[in-house]
Amino acid sequence: QKEVEQNSGPLSVPEGAIASLNCTYSDRGSQSFFWYRQYSGKSPELIMFIYSNGDKEDGRFTAQLNKASQYVSLLIRDSQPSDSATYLCAGCSGTYKYIFGTGTRLKVLA
């Protein structure tokens, strides 16, 4: 069973802090990874994708990928209450089947 695992949380961080969200995957064939944000009652929206080892930065968001450790993370700097949502990690094996984790609920405390 190919899986993507995330801690369900909630992860609580104070406003302005760095939120660190982590994800591990079991399928070594996975080559690209995605972070989706899902507000309560809403559909997921893509915020980051990464396919090379290392870091990828976009504004306050940094995605990190370590294929040797089968580990993906998302860092959110200067966290805002509006960042409070569930963050879904997804892996794709280069074909088309995205495997999603169950998501980590993030709470940013004002």
Next chain:
Amino acid sequence: GAGVSQSPSNKVTEKGKDVELRCDPISGHTALYWYRQSLGQGLEFLIYFQGNSAPDKSGLPSDRFSAERTGGSVSTLTIQRTQQEDSAVYLCASSLDMKGFSSNEKLFFGSGTQLSVL
């Protein structure tokens, strides 16, 4: 259309009835997915359509579930003889194409259909 459109947004049905859920993907998107999300859970892959290729139905949980995509555009997910465990949000997503590792791979999700089976 401007985004992925799903209808109905909410569907309440009685156990044993059949339901049809509709998805209209973004114009020009050749890939279409159906996912199911139960309360507090992640997204469960159901089925994938790509152009005129045979769909990947490997995620359909039982033979009560079927889906079709007409003309490479609109898709309908049908659940026959609904059961209470079918209650969930059914999400449709589309993407431009799978040509390698690029933002073309990103999925655009519809707002989902909340299905409640009583």
